Structures are given as C-alpha cells and as structure tokens.
Amino acid sequence: MNWVGHYNYWVAIFLMMSGFYVVITRGNLIKKLIGLNVFSTSVFLLYISMGKINGGTAPIYSEHTLPGQLFSNPVPHVLILTAIVVGVATTAVGLALTVRINERYGTIEEDEIRAKDDSL
Amino acid sequence: MEAAVDIVLLSLLCVTVIVIVYIRKLFCAIMLLGIFSLISASLFITMDAVDVAFTEAAVGTGISSILLLSALSLTHTRERRPAHQPYVALMVVAVTGAVLVYGTMDLPAFGDPDSAIHRHMAVRFIVDSPQEVGPPNVVTSVLASYRGYDTLGETTVIFTAGIALVALLGFNRRKEFKVRLSGAQITSVPEVPLSSAPKVPNADYLVLRIVGKMFIPLIMLFALYVQFHGDYGPGGGFQAGVIFASAIMLYAMIFNVETAMRVVTPTALRLLAVLGLLLYGGVGVLCMLLGGNFLDYNVLAHAPLHGQHLGIFLIELGVGITVFAIMVTMFYALGNRSGRSV
C-alpha cells in the first residue's frame, strides 16, 4: 500500500476534518461558512482525484490527442463543475442570513445570539 | 513528474488550511481562502480536470471573496476567543478522520487505470460521445446532453438561491430599516441617506478607472468567447456567466454600486434570470413538441448531430444568462445592504 497512491485521499480527509472542526468549535457564523467552504472544496478534491488516470489527459478531443489516447474520467468533472457554482450560491444565502442575524441581534457570535434570544 | 507537482500543491493546501482554522481575524481568513481556491484550481489542472479548474478560477477569485468581504463589512471583522476548550471536538474530529482514513485503505491507488469507476460509464461517454453528441469536449457533451436534466436541476438550484437572497436582503436600502418584533422595537439600522454619505474620492482612483475602462469590455468579450467555445475547449455556460458577472463587479468596484445598479438594473437582472431558465426549459419542451423526449436534442434539426449541436448551444446560453443574472443579483443584495457604497 504505497502512501503516494493514497496521499490525495488523506489530504482530502484532512481538509474535510479541518472544515468540520471549524464548524464545530468556532462560534462566529462567518467563520463557520468559511469552514463549510473548506469542507466542500475537500469533497471536490476527493471526486476529482478519483477520476484521474495515470498517463491520461483531459477528456477533450483535439489535434493534440492521438487516436488511441487514454482520457481521464469525465464524469466526476461534470458533477463538480456544477457543484462549485451551487456551493457559491448557498454560501451567498448563508451570508445573507448572517447579515440579517447581525442586524437583528447585533452580533454573529453563536453563544451571544443564544443569550439574547432566550432573554426576549 | 506531475505527481511531484501534485504532492507539493497538496502540502501547500494543508498548510493554508491549518492557518485558516486558527486565525482569528476574519479578514485574513478570507484572504487565505482566496489562496486556498488558487491552489485547488492549479491542483485540478494537474489532475486533468480542466473545466473544473476553469470554474474554480472564475468563482474563487471573482465571486466568493467579494461576497464574503461584503458580508464581513456589515458585521464585525474579528472573531471572539472561543470560550470552551476544544479538546472534545478535537477528539471527535480525530476519531472520524481515523475511520475515514481506514475507509480509504481499500480505495484504488491514485490514478490506476483499472479502478472500478473507469470501466463502465466513462468508457461509453468517451467512445460514443463524438458519434452521438458531437462536441470534442466530452465534459460539455456529458453536462449538456447526457445529463441535461440534472443540469436543469442545478440551474434551478442557483435560481432559487438568488430568489432566497433577494427575499432576505432585497435591493431597497434607502428607507429606515425598523424591526418590529413582539412590539418591542429591537434594532433600527440608521440608514445614512446617500447624499450625505462621504463621496468616495473617485477622483484619485484615476489609474483604476482608466485600466477598468480598458479591461471591462475585454473581460466581457472573453466571457462570450468562453460561452461559445465550450464545445471545443474548456468553458461553457457556468464559467461564462461567472466571468461576465465579475466584469460587472469590476465596474462596481471602480465606480460605486449605485452607478453599477443604474447600468445593470435589478429589474433587468430579474428578467434575465427568468429568461435563462425559460430558455433551458423551453428547449426541452420544444424537443417534446417535435416528437422527441424532454431535452432530446436529436429532433431539433434535420440530422441528429446538428440537433445536438444546436440544443447544447441553446441550453449553455440559458445557463450562462441565469448564472450571470443570479451572481450580479447576489452582489447587489450583499454589497448594497447598508446604503453605503461598496
């Protein structure tokens, strides 16, 4: 089991866990959104590194590609392509919620919000 | 040789993430998130995912840092010291990480050709797509034709996110914003009427305005190239929409958001967002009217390949228009929230 073959997966898991850690421990809502961004990028990394074939090139036919050319797997690319734009859209909605929470409670620290909310 | 570049980039990625986790100044975390997306885009390139690297490049530098910064300028820029000790969380994260790493033990090594996922779908797409669908870029043919229905779903998700954002924040920022909650008036964000807001000294941004005037048409032209070059090389509707939106954002960065909102009005954006999605769904219904299935482009023209070509062209255009309109709507809603010019 050569570690070079699995280094990609271990880095993807490390990024996933650090995003997970940020979401758990940090109270600041914007910091949580940054953690979610890191988490989703690690998933993209995992998908793309599964699709790569040694010696294969990008799945685009062009005059540079010889007939018997080995191509990397195009299917994960399609999934991740749309996932990135959807990820940005959901981050923007999260930011909008954070702005509204800040205007409503005056803070975006989780425990301060909880304190203010119970007191009302 | 690519493996060496791969491993070095991955290590840079890990170092960046460690600092992102432990930094308490949110502004610097957003800067490091920009670097994070730069490294992941070059990683995608070394792993032959060219379209994905294109999207990550256009989105990472253009949109996500600007949206995060706009939200940050409306809230506090410094994170409070975490109250409780993170040992339990560290332990939970370590255990989950260990289980996952154990799970990857029997994953095939990185890049070996006969792993399970390369044998079934991928071979069919790579071999059949030039005959069945036609464009040299297999990713575009899979995205638009084989998986056309899913892409319609994803475009609707982006459209809904745009609606959610407008519902939450809206564009109207002039009137006094009062919150009535169970009678007690909680907070009222004092709206600074625009006239009295200190005029951002645009005059001394002369260099930026000159370069901006030169680059905005270039970026838009490049976005159109990306839109219509999607069949032959990396590119397509998503990337083109995002690049077009960053041209408008560049305009808003140099002049303020109000002038940008007068140039590309929110009503026009609403219309465009709906138009793009309508174009996409309309092509599907048109295929049904012509006797094929929903989103089956073969019937669109006399020959199946020409029909596919026309169908992919139209729906990529629809995706590009919707993504552009939604990205600019998000920028307006977040950037213009407190009435002060971004």
Add this chain to the structure above:
Amino acid sequence: MDFDLLDILTALFLTVGCFLGISGGVGLYRLPDFFSRQHATGVTDSACSFLILFALILQSGFTLVSVKLCFIFFFLVITSTTATHALAKSALHKGITPILGREDKR
C-alpha cells in the same frame, strides 16, 4: 537528443525567469517593511513572467498558443501593476509609512 538553438534559448530564458521569480519570493519573505516588499515583488513579477512566457512562446512558434501567451503576458503586466499601484495608494491612505533609512542613521 540534439540541442538545437530553440531548446537552448528556451532553457536559458526559463532558468533566468525562475531565478528572478525566486529572488522575488525571497525578497518578499525577508525585506523589513511593506513598501520594500512591494518593490521586490513588483520588479521581479513582470520580469519573471515575461521571461517564462517568452520561453514558452519560443517553444510553440506561430500557433494560437503563442497568441494566447501574448494575451496572458499583456493582461498580466497591466493588472498586476495596477493592483500594486492601488495597494500602495491604499496603504499610504491608511497611514502605513515606509521605513526611511536605518534607525541609527535617521
């Protein structure tokens, strides 16, 4: 393999370009204050990108690729210098003053 002139020139340009890039990186790392760092990156950035892109243009000859490389170089030079200008202006505007001369000499 036979070393024709083009390969030698490309190798030469690449090494000089990378050397300039590394000197820019070291300058960015070691120099004391913001403006001197900015000077280091500003100078080497455009020079290093010119040399490396020119080396690649030599390799690709008169094809669409070298046209794209010229575009990249043109955009890169203008945008990075504008960004450096805007950065310096904003830094001064914010009150970061450059260190003028050595402490004991001032």
Add this chain to the structure above:
Amino acid sequence: MYAAAALAILVVMALTLVRALVGPTAFDRLLAVNMFGTKTVLLIAVVGFMTDRPDFLDIAIVYALVNFLSTLAVLRFFERQLHEGSAPPEEE
C-alpha cells in the same frame, strides 16, 4: 525542463504562502495573495506545456484578467471601514 521550471515556481509559491500566513499587516497578506495569483498563472502555463496539452491556456487568461478584482474588493473594503469609522481591522 518544464518540470524544473514548475518546481521553481512552486518554491516561489511556498515563499509567498509563508508571507501570506505570517504577514503582520493585512496589506502584506494582500500583496502575497496578488503575487500568488500571478505565480499561479505561470504555473498553469508551464504545467500545460509539461503535459504537452498547451491548449488549456484559457484558464491562465481568466486568472490574469480576474486576479486584480479581489485586490480591488479588499481596497474598497478598507475604504468603507475608513469612512464609516466602524471597527477598522486592527493593525498588529
């Protein structure tokens, strides 16, 4: 030959990353991000030639065009902080 150039650019990227992580003032980080962007453009071009698929330079063009957008966004962000006088990002 390209591999050596790619590794040299990676060394420069590592140095820039160190400045971005350590950088005392926010402007140092911003300078590092800007330089990192230009180095990514060069890395993409060299890796494109290394895997002899040089027709992927569109990505480098995108980066060259959009790279200074985030710098401008941050400068506007500072300006808004300055004008509002709200919590300016503390200089360490």
